Amino acid sequence: MSDEPTRRRFVAAAGTGVIGATPGCLERLADGDGGSDGADTNTGPNDGEDHATGKDEPATETGPDDVPGVDGGAVVFVYDDGPIEDYEVAYPVHREFDAPATAGIVTEWIGRKDFQGTDWMDVDQIGELEAAGWEVASHTTAHTALGAFELVEDAGPDDTRIYPERRHHGFHHGYEIEITDGDDSVRRTVVGSDRDDVGGYLEFDEPLGTSFRAGDARERYPADVMREFLGESKRELEGRGFEIETLLAPYDIVDEWAVEIAREYYAGIANVRPGSMVNDPETFDPFETRRDYFIEFTTPDDVESALDRIAHEEALGVVGAHTFKEEVTGDRIRQTLEWIDERDLEVVTFRDAIEATVGGSG
The missing domain is CATH 2.40.10 (Thrombin, subunit H)
Incomplete structure (x- = not known):
């Protein structure tokens, strides 16, 4: 397979701007003892629940021995929740590689200090990311699970x-x-x-x-409540000056009910099918996106094997991380970007990956 068509497909997408959307943390959590009956209704990523991987496709399939250096394919980084570590840890490393990312922002958490044990990016910090080529995505108003x-x-x-x-x-x-x-x-x-x-x-x-x-x-959640979570998040983020075209589902929980409502506001959802990072760009449906974590819940060997496959198949990889977690360090992010660079893969935002593979819908 020639690398040139795929290379053109993804490179042409970078910086293309608005997608015409249709009108309008798996951070899979095993049910445990988390949650709160207190007055604060906006519990979030530190609920005390245990995580499970729930992989729906093996991430360990290895491509040919000569895969490193093969041109073609692209990788999307989608970071969850909007903690200050997106700005302080991930952003400087991505800047070293001139590589953008997508940040899923919970609107009610913007600028909050020491909430759930974490500080959250303020409007200026999010704006600096967007000005540097990052995409800002909705992560709902209050980090609410969208499935039934x-x-x-x-x-x-x-x-x-x-x-x-x-x-x-x-x-x-x-x-x-x-x-x-x-x-x-x-x-x-x-x-x-x-x-x-x-x-x-x-x-x-x-x-x-x-x-x-x-x-x-x-x-x-009833349809009108879902529209509050999804529509109000988009409106508020746009009201703060951000360009919002895509959604990141909290907890990696989303179903057909949520997808149909999300279509009214967004051009795609970054994590509909968690457990594998590999998406076929020829048949890519942004409302069936596969995403997997590249530091949490996985091993470096599995990540390298998946990147080998992305390079070999000239595929679209979508990866995620929670940068407030101890194991998600600048060195681990840098290592992954080095592996991507070795395989001559492009790094694009989720919005630009949609534009490059399926085009705008409006």
Whole structure:
């Protein structure tokens, strides 16, 4: 395969500007003892939940021995949450390589100090990244999980408590949740969340008023609440002067329900299918994007093998990291960028990768 068509495809994308969007942390968390019933409803990446990799495709497939040096392919870095370490740790290293990245920003966390044990970038720092060629992406208003969760216990009309397979929607109190089995639906406001002898639960402000069977019913944010998380985040970030075209789903949790609503506002979601970083640019669907972590939950050997495959197949790699984590250091980021440089891969933003592979939609 000639390297020239792929090289042109990705290089031409760099700095192309706005994508015409349609109108309008896996930080997979195993259900544990995290979350809070306190007044602060904006719990986030340090919820105390345990992480699991949940890989859906082996990342260890190795290309031919002569892969290093093969031209073609590109890599997108998508950093989660907007901590100050994006600016202080990742940004200087990316600048050494003249390599952009995409930063997923939670609008309610901008400029907060020592929240969840972390300082978060302010508007000026985010703006400096964007001016240097980085992309700013929405990570919702409050870092809310966008998927639906199946009930694992029956619920009766007098119950104020349900037991979903994961209790991520209990990390944010005060929002309405829809419980539905396809026939009956009710909306209740989350006022608490914890674990008891049965399991993790959500607590509501009033009884359900009807029955729901485990396995048949699920809980999710209603469409109007989802539009608040997705649309308001985009509007607020744009109101601060940023160009917003893409979304990063909190906790790597997103489903078809969320995707359809996200299409109203965004040109793509960076982490719909976590567990592999390899995307075929010829068939790439930005609402089916594969992303994997390149420091957390993986090994250097696995990352090198995946980069070999990206170079060999002239593929699009999408990688992520939480820079506030101890293991995500400047040296580890630099090492990965050196590996990318050795394989003659381009580094582009998620927005430009979409423009290069599928083009604008408007």
